Structure formats: structure tokens, C-alpha cells
Amino acid sequence: MMHLIVLPVVLPAILAPFIIMAIRHHMDLQRIFSLAGTVALVAITLTLLAQAATGDIQVYELGNWPAPFGIVLVLDRLSALMIALTALLGLAVLLYVIGTDWDLKGRHFHPLFQFQLMGVMGAFLTGDAFNLFVFFEVLLIASYGLMIHGGGARRLRAGVQYVVYNLLGSTLFLFALGTLYAVTGTLNMADLAERVAVLPADETALIRVGAVLLLVVFAIKAAVLPLHFWLPASYANAPMPVAALFAIMTKVGAYSILRMYTLVFGPDVGSTDGLVGDWLLPAALLTLGAGTLGILGARKIGKLVAFSAIASMGTLLIAISLFTEQATGAAIYYIIHSTFATGMMFLVADLIVSRRGGIIAPGTPMAQNGLIASLFFAGAIALSGMPPLSGFIGKLLVMDGARDADQWALIWGVILIASLVTVVGFARAGSLIFWKGYEAEPPDEGTQETHPAPTSALPFVAVFGLLAGLILLSVFAGPVHDYARATAGQLFDPQEYIGAVLRGGK
Amino acid sequence: MELLLASAVGIMTACGVYLMLRQRTFPVILGLTLVTYAVNVFLFASGRLAQNLPPVLNPEATAYSDPLPQALVLTAIVIAFGMTAVVVMIALSAYLSARDDRIDMSEDDTYDDEQTADHVDNAEDGA
Numbered sequence: 001m002m003h004l005i006v007l008p009v010v011l012p013a014i015l016a017p018f019i020i021m022a023i024r025h026h027m028d029l030q031r032i033f034s035l036a037g038t039v040a041l042v043a044i045t046l047t048l049l050a051q052a053a054t055g056d057i058q059v060y061e062l063g064n065w066p067a068p069f070g071i072v073l074v075l076d077r078l079s080a081l082m083i084a085l086t087a088l089l090g091l092a093v094l095l096y097v098i099g100t101d102w103d104l105k106g107r108h109f110h111p112l113f114q115f116q117l118m119g120v121m122g123a124f125l126t127g128d129a130f131n132l133f134v135f136f137e138v139l140l141i142a143s144y145g146l147m148i149h150g151g152g153a154r155r156l157r158a159g160v161q162y163v164v165y166n167l168l169g170s171t172l173f174l175f176a177l178g179t180l181y182a183v184t185g186t187l188n189m190a191d192l193a194e195r196v197a198v199l200p201a202d203e204t205a206l207i208r209v210g211a212v213l214l215l216v217v218f219a220i221k222a223a224v225l226p227l228h229f230w231l232p233a234s235y236a237n238a239p240m241p242v243a244a245l246f247a248i249m250t251k252v253g254a255y256s257i258l259r260m261y262t263l264v265f266g267p268d269v270g271s272t273d274g275l276v277g278d279w280l281l282p283a284a285l286l287t288l289g290a291g292t293l294g295i296l297g298a299r300k301i302g303k304l305v306a307f308s309a310i311a312s313m314g315t316l317l318i319a320i321s322l323f324t325e326q327a328t329g330a331a332i333y334y335i336i337h338s339t340f341a342t343g344m345m346f347l348v349a350d351l352i353v354s355r356r357g358g359i360i361a362p363g364t365p366m367a368q369n370g371l372i373a374s375l376f377f378a379g380a381i382a383l384s385g386m387p388p389l390s391g392f393i394g395k396l397l398v399m400d401g402a403r404d405a406d407q408w409a410l411i412w413g414v415i416l417i418a419s420l421v422t423v424v425g426f427a428r429a430g431s432l433i434f435w436k437g438y439e440a441e442p443p444d445e446g447t448q449e450t451h452p453a454p455t456s457a458l459p460f461v462a463v464f465g466l467l468a469g470l471i472l473l474s475v476f477a478g479p480v481h482d483y484a485r486a487t488a489g490q491l492f493d494p495q496e497y498i499g500a501v502l503r504g505g506k
Numbered sequence: 507m508e509l510l511l512a513s514a515v516g517i518m519t520a521c522g523v524y525l526m527l528r529q530r531t532f533p534v535i536l537g538l539t540l541v542t543y544a545v546n547v548f549l550f551a552s553g554r555l556a557q558n559l560p561p562v563l564n565p566e567a568t569a570y571s572d573p574l575p576q577a578l579v580l581t582a583i584v585i586a587f588g589m590t591a592v593v594v595m596i597a598l599s600a601y602l603s604a605r606d607d608r609i610d611m612s613e614d615d616t617y618d619d620e621q622t623a624d625h626v627d628n629a630e631d632g633a
Contacts, residue, residue, distance in 0.1 A: 130578060137585045144592055148599075156600035157611055160531060163593045164609065167538050168526065170589070174545040174582055181575065182552035233611060 004051075005060045005075045007044050008083050008121040011037060016114035024108075031098050034110040038091045041117065045084040052080030053483060055490070057500040059127070067127070067501045068188035074127035074501060077487035078332065082124040082255055085336060086248050088469065089343050090117050092462045093245045096347050099458025100354065102241050105150040112149070115142035116245065123252050127501055129180065129187045132256065133173050136221075140166050143249065146242045147234060158237035165230040169220040176213035183207045190501035193264045193494055196271065204271035211265045211272045215279070218260070221253025223313050225286040231310055232294065236302035240350030243306070247342035250313050251335055258320055258328065262491040263498075267323050280321035281407070285414045288314025292418040295425035300358040301349045304429050308345060308383045311422060312338040315385075318411060319398040325488045327401030332484035334394040337473055341382040341391060344466035348375045351459065352433060360429045362436035373434040375463055380426035382470050385419045390473040395419065397481065511551055518544035531597040531607045535590065542586035549579045 015037040023029040051058065052075055060073040094113065096102075103109035119139025126132050144166075148159040181187055183206045184195040196207060216227065223231040231250075235243040257280075265272040291311025298304035316338055319331035352358070355366035366372070378389070385391035395415060402411040473480060490496065518540050525537025553572030561573035601607045 130581075134581065134585070137589070141589065141592060144596065148596060151599075151603070153600065153604035154611075156596060157604055157606075160593065160597045160600050160609065161611070163589070163596055164526075164534055164538065167586075167589050167593060168541070170585070171538070171541050171545050175548060177578070178545070178549045178552040178575075181549075181578075182554075187574075 002058060002060070004044060004048060005058055005073055005125065006062070008041060008048070008087070009073070009118055009125065011041060011044070012114040012118035012121070016111040016118065019114065020108060020111040027104065030110045031103070034113060035094060035098065037114060038087065038094050038117070041087040041121075042084075042091050045080070045087040045121075048075055049080040049084040051075070052077050053486075055486065057490075057497055059500050059504070066504075068186050068191035071131045072127040072188070072501055073125045074189075074497070075125065076497060077483070077490050078255070078258065079124050081332065081336070081483070081487065082251070083121050085251075085339050086117065086120050086124065089248055089339055089466075090245065092343065092465045092469075093241050093347070095465070096244070096350075096459050096462035097241045099456055099460075099462065100241070100350070102150070102239060105239075106148075108145065109149055112142045112145040113245070115139075116146060118142075120248055120252060124255060127189050129189055129192065129260075130177055133170070133177060136173065136252070137170060139249065139252070140170070143242075143246065146245070147238045149239050149242060155237045155239075158233045162230055162234040165220070169217055172213060172220075173217040176210050176217055179206055179210035179213060183210065188501070189259070189263055190498040193266070193498055194502070196264055197269055199271050201270065207271055208275060211261075211275060212279075214260060215257065215276055218253045218256045219280075219283070222250050222257065222317060223253070223287070223310050224280070224283045224317060225290055225314075226283065228287060228290065228310055232303055232306045235306035235309065235346075236300060240302065240346050240353060243302070244343040244346035244350075247309060247339050247346065250309065251339055254313065254316055254320060254331075254335060257317075258331070258491065261323065262328070263494045266492075266494055277321050277323050280317060281411075284314050284317035284321050285410065286314075287311075287317060288414055288418050290314075292421045292425070295422055296428070298425070298429070299360055301352055301360060301429065301433070302358050304360065304425070305342070305345045305349045308422065308426075309338075309342045311418060312342060312383060314418075315395065315398055315415060318415070319401055322402060322405055324401065324404070325485075325492045327398070327405075328488035328491060329481065329485040330394070330397035330401040332487050333390075333397055333477075333481050336480065337382070337390040337394040337470065340466050340469040340473065341379060341389075344375075344463055344470070345379040345383060347459070347463045347466065348372065348379050351463070352376070356433075360432050362432060369434060371460070373430070375467065376430055376434065378467055378470075380423075380430060384422035384426055386423065388474060390470050390477065393474060393477045393481075507555055507557075511547065511555065515544045515548050515551070518547070529608055529610065531601065531609050534609050535593055535597060538593070539586075539590055542582070542590070546579050546582055546586070549575050549582060551575075 015033060019030050019033055058075040062071045116139055119135050119142055122135035123132055123139060126135055144163050147162055148156055184192055186192055186195060199207060220227045235246060261276050288311055291307050291314050294307025295304055298307055316331055316334050319327045319334060351372050356363045382389040382391045385395040399412055399415060402408050522537040522540035522544060525533045528534055553575035556571040559569050559571040560567045561571050
């Protein structure tokens with residue numbers, strides 16, 4: 001019996017209450033425990049990733065209740081990849097937060113951070129639709145706390161919007177689950193898949209409603225265009241390191257779409273055939289367009305990066321919405337790239353904001369200008385999809401995956417034009433922030449001293465760590481893409497998953 | 507009973523949506539609460555409506571009501587309750603620090619301050 005699979009959920013779940021109850025007043029101890037926990041998470045998830053890479057699907061029955069009666073955790077290639085990604089991003093963000101003393105700006109950063117990791121890990125691992133809802137709530141309620149960490153009027157108001165929007169999303173999620181349960185009588189994903197597949201053709205009206213409601217919920221999480229309004233205000237006003245962690249949260253939406261619409265409402269299921277892809281593709285194209293326009297028009301660095309997060313979600317969802325094995329493989333590669341790139345860019349944005357404020361306009365020179373400018377440049381290359389970094393490979397794979405689609409010309413056109421506009425947007429922002437700075441009016445005598453001194457090395461370790469992730473992703477694009485393709489193969493052969501969950505096939 | 511329950515869900519959702527589209531925080535939160543009530547009742551209905559039937563094994567029972575939606579509703583109630591408490595607290599502190607309880611953020615908010623709030627412990631007016 002392998003208990004390792006439940007540890008990514010249990011470890012933060014124990015650590016967070018421990019921190020809040022036992023060592024609430026000792027920031028050093030909090031940092032040590034939080035960091036140790038996250039390092040352990042990285043080790044655990046990488047072990048799990050190595051186990052899943054063999055192609056086995058591990059099923060963990062909580063309380064030893066067999067599926068579909070109990071809740072199961074399922075570890076397949078996709079889940080293993082996502083939890084490893086979460087742990088790595090979490091570690092980088094935590095290092096940054098400790099290096100810049102962000103955790104001193106408000107209370108209970110570390111417990112909230114651990115709860116957030118727990119929710120994300122659980123959402124990626126669970127094999128039960130209602131349990132997915134519960135883990136969504138865990139990660140959301142922790143994210144509410146993190147989002148308003150440090151306070152300030154604007155952040156609190158943005159926080160209210162964020163919470164209200166997500167509460168509405170949660171309610172819709174419940175409506176969708178109620179509909180699915182009413183039709184099928186189960187909420188276990190594998191069991192759902194079996195029952196939806198054998199649904200009589202004249203009784204599919206309700207299940208179609210349920211499927212679309214569920215898509216709306218996940219689209220809110222993934223910030224797909226008509227439902228993206230929460231993202232720019234929330235991410236731009238959240239503490240930037242927290243926004244970097246939130247880079248994984250939009251991926252939770254993308255993951256859920258991938259999981260539910262390959263397993264339960266897959267391409268072979270007659271009752272919901274074509275329902276999702278037909279809607280998702282135009283929405284994804286519009287998402288990419290809107291994100292790109294936002295990059296061009298942003299006046300603050302936080303907004304700039306938030307819109308680039310939307311744009312990268314657009315590219316990702318284009319690949320997902322095609323629902324072919326090849327495109328899904330590209331999407332999985334792009335998920336890794338997008339998580340690292342967005343996370344890194346938010347951290348770079350925080351380096352800039354802490355030195356000169358967030359306005360994209362000529363300003364006073366800042367400490368370590370050259371170093372930060374190079375990091376911004378690297379992040380911009382990654383996010384706009386220019387060679388040599390992994391964004392280029394990712395976009396190439398997505399376009400290659402779209403080659404056989406009917407609307408390939410439209411998809412290629414949108415992706416290529418969006419890349420060009422993104423380059424222009426980042427070039428504008430970068431040159432205004434880093435180059436024009438020295439031409440601006442020399443600052444008054446008094447203000448010169450208020451500039452923060454160069455910070456310690458730790459924040460740069462975190463940023464360079466994420467950059468290293470991007471570089472490794474580009475250098476080892478072959479093996480990673482092989483893994484991504486194998487993952488897609490597993491997703492498009494749901495019988496294996498269903499068999500592992502329901503019939504205990506190891 | 508079906509008509510009663512369905513119209514209750516419908517009316518509560520409609521009122522909730524109307525309230526959520528209001529401009530001030532308080533009606534929006536009330537609207538959210540109404541919608542969560544509606545979804546709780548809706549979840550009950552997903553296990554089919556039945557009266558006076560036992561949910562767990564009973565030797566004298568001839569039929570059963572579905573116990574699972576009841577467990578789901580219990581979870582949903584707890585979560586909705588906690589979330590509402592959180593949103594009330596955040597909304598209250600937002601109102602106290604901004605002196606304004608509008609739910610939307612005017613465009614001025616996004617770049618009114620030279621220095622962003624992140625490193626200045628500011629309580630500046632967002633209006």
C-alpha cells in the first residue's frame with residue numbers, strides 16, 4: 001500500500017495548523033518550517049512524478065472505501081506533472097517571499113501559503129468531482145487571505161471583487177454537480193465517465209446542461225474571455241509574489257477542463273460531442289487577443305503581467321480546445337512553460353515595484369537596474385514566445401497541433417499576430433521602465449535616499465531558479481515533450497483510468 | 507411539492523442574481539447568500555424528492571431517500587457559511603479603509619497613486 005500519494009495533501013494540511021497554533025509568534029521558526037515543508041513537497045512530488053512516468057495509474061482509496069463509494073486520489077501522468085509543477089513554483093515563491101520580507105507585511109502568510117498548496121495539490125490529485133469542489137474551496141479560501149495580505153484600500157476592494165466572483169463560481173459549480181448527480185447518480189469521475197457513455201440518446205438534455213455549466217465554472221478559474229474580468233484587477237492588486245503563486249491557479253482551471261472533458265465528456269461520448277470544443281476555441285482565441293491588447297495598453301507593471309497571464313492562458317486553451325492527442329501534448333508542454341514564465345514575470349514585477357513603483361513611465365533610476373532589466377528581458381522573451389526560450393517551442397508545438405484543424409489559418413493568424421503585439425507591448429514597457437529612466441528629471445536630494453538598498457541575494461535566487469526552469473525546459477524540450485505526449489496518450493485512453501479506479505487494476 | 511421546490515429555487519436564484527448586480531457591497535453579499543440557499547435546495551432535489559423515507563438501512567423500510575445529497579448539502583452549507591463570513595469581513599475592512607462600499611473599482615483606482623500600495627502602508631482614498 002503506497003501512502004506517498006496522499007502526502008502532498010496531508011503534509012501542508014498538518015503543517016499549516018501547526019504553524020498557526022504552535023509557532024505563531026516566531027517568524028524565524030515559521031519560515032524554517034514552511035520552507036522545510038515546501039522542500040519536502042518538492043521531493044515527494046518529484047518521486048511521484050518518477051513513479052507516474054512509468055505509465056502506471058496509482059489509486060489511493062481514502063479510508064479504504066472502494067470507489068465509487070469512497071473518495072479516491074488518482075495519480076496519473078498529468079496529476080503527477082501538475083503537483084510537481086506546483087511544488088517547484090511554490091518553493092521559488094516562498095524563497096522570494098522570505099528574501100524580500102513579504103511575509104512580515106501581514107499576519108499568517110505561511111499557514112495560508114501551506115493551505116493554498118494543499119488545496120492545489122488536492123485539486124490535482126482527486127478523482128471525485130465533489131472532492132474537486134471541496135479542494136477548490138480550500139485553495140480559494142486560502143487565496144482570499146493571501147490576496148489581501150499586507151492590506152491597503154485598493155487591495156481590499158480588489159479582494160472583495162475577487163471573493164464575490166469566485167463565490168459565484170463556486171455556486172455554479174454546485175449547480176453543475178447537482179445536475180450531474182441527478183442524471184447519473186454518482187460523482188466519482190471514473191464512474192461518471194462510464195455512466196455518461198451509456199446514457200440513452202434521448203436523455204442527454206440535462207447532462208449537456210451540466211457539462212456546459214461545469215465548463216463555465218472551469219472557464220472562470222482559467223480566465224477565459226467573457227469570464228476573465230476578475231483576473232487583471234485581482235492579480236495586479238494582489239501582492240506580486242502571491243500573484244506569482246496564483247499562476248498555478250489558472251492552471252487548475254485548465255487542468256480541470258482537460259481532465260473532465262477527456263475522461264467524462266470525452267471526444268467519443270455521443271451525448272456531449274463537439275459541445276465543448278466548439279465553444280472553447282473561439283473563446284480561447286478571444287482570450288489571447290484580449291490579453292495581448294491588455295499588454296499593449298497596460299499602464300502598470302502589475303496589469304501588464306496579469307494580462308500576459310491571460311494571453312498565455314489563451315494560447316494554452318487554444319491547444320486544449322482542439323481535443324486531439326497531439327494538441328493536448330502541446331498544451332501540457334505549454335502548461336509547464338506558462339506556469340514558470342508567468343510566475344517569474346510576477347516576481348520580476350515585484351522587484352521593479354519595490355524599487356520604483358509600478359507605473360510604466362520614465363522614472364528615477366533604481367538599484368540593480370541592469371540585472372532586473374535582463375531578467376525582465378528574459379521573461380518577456382519567454383512570455384511572447386520568442387526563441388530561444390521555451391515559449392517559442394511551446395507555441396510551435398501548439399501551432400503544429402492545430403495544423404489539422406479546420407480553422408488552422410485563423411488559429412495560426414491569431415497566435416502569430418498576438419506574439420508580435422506582445423513583443424511590441426513588452427518592448428514598450430521595458431524601454432520605458434529601464435532605459436528612459438536615466439533621461440528623466442534628476443530626483444530631488446531628499447528622495448534619493450529613500451530608494452531601497454539592493455536587496456539580498458535570495459529573491460534573485462528565486463527568480464533565477466524559475467528562469468533556470470525555463471532554460472531547462474527549452475534544453476530538454478525533447479524528453480519533456482515525450483512525457484507530454486505520453487500524458488496526452490493516457491488522457492485519450494480513459495479506459496485505463498477507469499479500470500484503475502473502479503476495478504483496482506494497478 | 508415539485509412545483510413548490512422548483513419555484514423556490516428559481517425565485518431565490520432570480521432575486522440573488524438581481525441583488526448581485528447591485529452597486530453596493532451589502533446587496534451583493536445578500537444576493538450571494540440567496541443564491542447559495544438556492545443551490546442548497548437544488549442539491550437536495552438532485553437526489554429525487556421523497557417524504558418520510560429513511561436515508562440509512564432500516565429493516566422496516568420499503569424505500570429509501572438518497573442520503574448522499576444530504577451529505578453534499580451539509581458540506582455546501584458549511585463552506586458557503588464560512589465563505590460568507592470571509593467576504594463580510596473583507597468587505598467591511600475594504601469599506602473602512604476606502605470609505606466607500608461600491609463593489610466596482612473606478613478606472614482612477616488603477617493608477618491614481620504615484621507609488622503603488624505595495625510598499626507604502628497606505629490608507630489612501632481610492633475614490
